[in-house]
Amino acid sequence: xIAASRGFAKRxxxxxxxxxxxxxxxxxxxxxxxxxxxSMFSYFLLxxxxxxxxxxxxxxxxPRYFTHCGPAGCNHCGGIVSESLLQRxxxxxxxxxxxxxxxxxxxxxxxxxxxxxxxxxxxxxxxIAAVYRGxxxxxxxxxxxxxxxxxxxxxxxxxxxxxxxRMVTAMERTGDCIEVRxxxxxxxxxxxxxxxxxxxxxFVESICGxxxxxxxxxxxxxxxxxxxxxxxxxxxxxxxxxHVFLLDIPRLEFAALIPKGDYATxxxxxxxxxxxxxxxxxxxxxxxQCFPDAIIPPHACHCLPRINVQTARYPxxxxxxxxxxxxxxxxxxxxxxxxxxxxxxxxRTAVFHGVSAKNFEQHFWPLCRKIDSDNRxxxxxxxxxxxxxxxxxxxxxxxxxxxxxxxGNNPRKRMSEILWDIFSGSAPYREILGRTVHPAYVGxxxxxxxxxxxxxxxxxxxxxxxxxx
Amino acid sequence: MADLGRLYKDGEIxxxxxxxxxxxxxxxxxxVDILTKSGDREVVLRSLGRNDFFxxxxxxxxxxxxxxxxxxxxxxxxxxxxxxFLRGISEDPSLALRMVRIMSHRIKDLTARLTAxxxxxxxxxx
Ligand SMILES: Cc1cc2nc3c(=O)[nH]c(=O)nc-3n(C[C@H](O)[C@H](O)[C@H](O)COP(=O)(O)OP(=O)(O)OC[C@H]3O[C@@H](n4cnc5c(N)ncnc54)[C@H](O)[C@@H]3O)c2cc1C
Numbered sequence: 358x359i360a361a362s363r364g365f366a367k368r369x370x371x372x373x374x375x376x377x378x379x380x381x382x383x384x385x386x387x388x389x390x391x392x393x394x395x396s397m398f399s400y401f402l403l404x405x406x407x408x409x410x411x412x413x414x415x416x417x418x419x420p421r422y423f424t425h426c427g428p429a430g431c432n433h434c435g436g437i438v439s440e441s442l443l444q445r446x447x448x449x450x451x452x453x454x455x456x457x458x459x460x461x462x463x464x465x466x467x468x469x470x471x472x473x474x475x476x477x478x479x480x481x482x483x484x485i486a487a488v489y490r491g492x493x494x495x496x497x498x499x500x501x502x503x504x505x506x507x508x509x510x511x512x513x514x515x516x517x518x519x520x521x522x523r524m525v526t527a528m529e530r531t532g533d534c535i536e537v538r539x540x541x542x543x544x545x546x547x548x549x550x551x552x553x554x555x556x557x558x559x560f561v562e563s564i565c566g567x568x569x570x571x572x573x574x575x576x577x578x579x580x581x582x583x584x585x586x587x588x589x590x591x592x593x594x595x596x597x598x599x600h601v602f603l604l605d606i607p608r609l610e611f612a613a614l615i616p617k618g619d620y621a622t623x624x625x626x627x628x629x630x631x632x633x634x635x636x637x638x639x640x641x642x643x644x645x646q647c648f649p650d651a652i653i654p655p656h657a658c659h660c661l662p663r664i665n666v667q668t669a670r671y672p673x674x675x676x677x678x679x680x681x682x683x684x685x686x687x688x689x690x691x692x693x694x695x696x697x698x699x700x701x702x703x704x705r706t707a708v709f710h711g712v713s714a715k716n717f718e719q720h721f722w723p724l725c726r727k728i729d730s731d732n733r734x735x736x737x738x739x740x741x742x743x744x745x746x747x748x749x750x751x752x753x754x755x756x757x758x759x760x761x762x763x764x765g766n767n768p769r770k771r772m773s774e775i776l777w778d779i780f781s782g783s784a785p786y787r788e789i790l791g792r793t794v795h796p797a798y799v800g801x802x803x804x805x806x807x808x809x810x811x812x813x814x815x816x817x818x819x820x821x822x823x824x825x826x
Numbered sequence: 827m828a829d830l831g832r833l834y835k836d837g838e839i840x841x842x843x844x845x846x847x848x849x850x851x852x853x854x855x856x857x858v859d860i861l862t863k864s865g866d867r868e869v870v871l872r873s874l875g876r877n878d879f880f881x882x883x884x885x886x887x888x889x890x891x892x893x894x895x896x897x898x899x900x901x902x903x904x905x906x907x908x909x910x911f912l913r914g915i916s917e918d919p920s921l922a923l924r925m926v927r928i929m930s931h932r933i934k935d936l937t938a939r940l941t942a943x944x945x946x947x948x949x950x951x952x
Contacts (some may be wrong), residue, residue: 405920443830444906445914447852451922452877455855458828482832482905502827618828698917705920724917783910 375763378533379711380548384410387547387708388518388561389525392432393693394681395553397510398700399518405708415518416545417538418525424492424505429488429755432506432579433493433557433662435615436626437462438486440478440781442694445473452494453486457508459617460487465780469645469752470605474759475598476773476780480601483597485781487615487622494583494620494658502618505693525560525728528552528568528677535676549712551703552679555697561683569674574685575667580625582659586625590649591616600647601780603746606637610688610739613780614647620657626664626689664689666696669731673717678703688732689739690782697729733814735765736785741793742779747817758801772800830854831904834897843894847884853877856901857900872932873898882925885911936942 380386386402388395399415406413423430438453446453459482474524478484488505492594503511514520523539533738536548549619554560555578565573586594595616602612608628615622638644645651665686674686680703690712706712706720745751755772762770775792778784792798832842841847843862851858853874860872860880871893874880880895884928885908897903914921 398931409921441910441913443904444910445921446905447854448850448879448906448914448921448925449912450877452852452854453830455827455829460828461830480905481834483828483830484904487828488832701918701920705918729915785913 368628377711378717379448379671379712380406380411380550380707383414384411385414385416385546386549386551386786387525387535387545387554388415388417388530388551388556389515389537389553390553390681390683390695391417391421391510391520392506392553392671392681393509394555394696394700395419395752396506396513396518396585397697398551398553398704399513400509400516401704402707403513403516403518404752405704409708415513416521416547417510417513417518418521418523418539419510420522420524420540421491422522423490423504423510426492427495427658428660429491430504431489431660432555433660434490435613435622436488436490436617436803437613437615437693437781438488438505439691439694439781439783440484441781442691442697443484443486445694451512453488453505456502457488457505459488459489459502460597461485462597462599462615464596464811466598466600466694467603467756467780468647469756470643471602471752472756472760472764473643474756476759476763476777478777485599487599487617489617493618494585525554525588526563528564530568530676533563537595548676549707550677552677552683553681553700554759555583555682556663561669561679565669569677570674571674571679572670572678572684574665574672576664576671577627577664578629578631578661579664580623580630580659580661582623583620583657584623584648584655585620586648587652588619591619591621591803594647594649594714599780600640602638602643603742604638604643605632605747605749605751605821606641609638610743612638612644614644623656628656630805638781651764664692666732668725668732671718671722673714673721675714676712678707678712678717678721685728686730687782688735688786690735690779694782698724698728731785731787734790738779738786738790738793743814750806750810754802754808757809758805762806769797771795771801829902833904834901834903835897836897838897839882840895840897840901840903841891842855843891845891846888846892847881848888848908850879850882850911851895852879852904852906854902854904856896857902857951858901859896859898860893861896879906879925882929890911 388399395417462485463481463483467474490506491504526540527538535550536546538544561573563573600614610624610627615742645688665682668685672679682785686692686695702721703722706716710716710720758772762773778789858874859870861868861870
């Protein structure tokens with residue numbers, strides 16, 4: 358294993374010497390995968406090319422139609438567009454129109470065995486968007502709405518990209534170009550190939566090692582399912598709040614129930630989610646109580662997609678770059694935000710610097726490395742929150758501190774801010790960790806640990822456990 | 827179908843001249859007038875629509891708001907926090923490209939208005 362990685366590093370170091378390739382007027386770019394990373398790359402590439410007066414031809418290869426219901430048209434995800442991504446897109450002039458947004462989320466509701474607490478966004482502003490990645494769950498009526506991925510495709514096409522409805526099966530270096538080959542025999546040479554196939558197809562596996570000295574990212578299995586509740590029932594039970602669960606279930610890092618139009622999406626992330634883990638979660642009283650009469654309805658659609666948990670090494674080569682989930686993403690959070698960031702960094706590099714391995718190493722890799730090292734801190738943050746999950750006395754303290762902050766007028770709500778940023782993925786893990794060692798936060802937590810576990814407080818809690826705080 | 831941001835009713839003040847602030851606003855839906863006081867009179871400096879932004883100075887300096895923003899009809903407004911914005915441009919300076927472009931258009935527009943004003947004959951106060 359070590360020898361293999363040394364081999365990769367050596368070969369990569371040799372390739373990274375060159376910086377001779379760049380895009381010129383008329384250059385052709387293949388974007389393999391038209392998910393968020395592929396569309397945003399194409400959009401920004403063409404935007405930067407316009408500024409640089411560079412006429413490029415961009416083909417997005419995407420066999421999926423995002424107008425289809427169920428798995429055929431879906432890119433399997435919770436569909437939360439984080440507030441940081443929403444704000445960055447708004448700054449770029451990219452607005453999410455109401456026909457793309459299934460619901461605007463204005464709060465998080467945290468469920469624990471010791472009680473429930475709601476964290477509100479400042480001014481109850483809807484700062485987070487819940488979207489569909491396709492046209493809704495299996496057997497749902499086709500929506501008169503556009504999926505997030507479909508909308509981003511449209512933006513890229515408006516900028517001048519061409520959608521090619523083909524599945525790419527191979528990519529090979531031929532002379533000074535990259536040849537892209539499709540399932541139907543179609544093939545063409547390109548000056549740059551951008552791999553944006555995510556992690557749920559075998560494409561990345563097929564090129565890593567053979568076409569480029571790249572080691573593919575590590576992944577783990579997750580679970581998503583959709584419950585049909587109807588719009589009015591959703592308003593009544595879940596509202597405009599994303600429901601998150603901090604439960605003592607081994608291997609479960611995060612579970613969230615996200616209200617959409619007529620459906621609610623359940624996402625479970627953790628260490629290789631399997632049937633046992635799903636059943637343990639479904640048996641929990643905290644999850645059941647989110648539904649009318651505490652009866653979980655049958656789910657309309659479900660899948661076990663994979664998620665990237667470790668960056669590809671190194672996600673580029675001469676004339677090749679891997680963006681979005683194919684390259685790197687944030688650990689368990691804001692994957693769409695990471696797709697935007699890596700897509701834009703790759704586009705900027707390609708237009709303003711060049712498309713050699715060295716260019717990507719200097720201008721694209723630093724962002725991947727930053728995300729990667731933040732993920733390491735994220736692992737630590739998750740392990741600490743795992744400890745809180747496991748100990749009832751600490752769950753009580755978290756509940757008490759958050760509830761008091763939410764009820765009070767103090768603008769500094771330290772526990773609420775930390776929880777909000779962990780749930781929403783809007784802040785880097787490094788920043789979250791920094792806030793957890795602030796003396797005022799530590800002091801508040803110690804005080805709440807004592808106050809919530811005082812025998813009289815525990816008796817009171819026992820009487821009110823499970824109720825809204 | 828769902829909307830984002832916060833809903834402001836017709837005539838509601840979004841930010842007031844002289845207030846302190848640490849965010850910028852982006853219009854998601856509806857119209858917003860940017861106003862300032864000139865003596866007792868209210869002067870509409872600009873009228874903004876979908877995707878336009880205002881209050882951007884608060885992202886760069888800790889100064890008081892220099893004008894008032896008021897919803898014209900119902901308007902949906904999304905805030906962009908200073909922290910998110912600065913984190914964004916420190917990683918990717920091109921994030922500010924569109925803002926720079928629009929701000930330079932605004933300067934051009936103001937220069938044209940100032941020139942037109944200078945060329946208009948004014949009553950001599952003496
Ligand atoms: C359970 C779960 C929940 C999640 N929830 C959220 C969330 O709420 N918010 C969030 O921000 N992130 C979330 N994520 C992460 C998010 O889904 C990903 O980070 C994001 O989809 C990455 O975008 P992408 O474009 O890189 O890849 P993808 O979205 O996977 O898109 C890849 C595209 O490439 C196409 N493709 C694949 N192979 C080929 C081929 N050979 N030829 C042509 N095209 C091909 C596919 O059809 C697809 O359209 C979640 C992930 C999981 C697993």
